Amino acid sequence: MRIIDSNSLGNTASQQTGRTADVQQGQSSSKNRAAGSTASSDTVELSGQSYRIAATLRADSAARAQRVQQLSAAVQSGSYRVDSAAVSRGLVNEAMMGGD
Numbered sequence: 001m002r003i004i005d006s007n008s009l010g011n012t013a014s015q016q017t018g019r020t021a022d023v024q025q026g027q028s029s030s031k032n033r034a035a036g037s038t039a040s041s042d043t044v045e046l047s048g049q050s051y052r053i054a055a056t057l058r059a060d061s062a063a064r065a066q067r068v069q070q071l072s073a074a075v076q077s078g079s080y081r082v083d084s085a086a087v088s089r090g091l092v093n094e095a096m097m098g099g100d
Helices: 013-035 048-077 084-097
Strands: none
């Protein structure tokens, strides 16, 4: 069994080399535009709800990372057992809901 972490950033340097130049070029041209125009003051105000959502997402992320670590250890030690009834229920539910 192989576990693939699709959230891993890995080595993206080779993929991002062209993008870095684009970002730097965009920043310099926006500085040039700002130098020739009058300063404006745009503001953004976030509600308390957005901060609660962000905190919940951070907490869920930590819990998920811990669960993934536990499952990874169980798989590597050979003690992980698949609950076939839960898998079949999930497949049937997903198919009935029209999921891909």
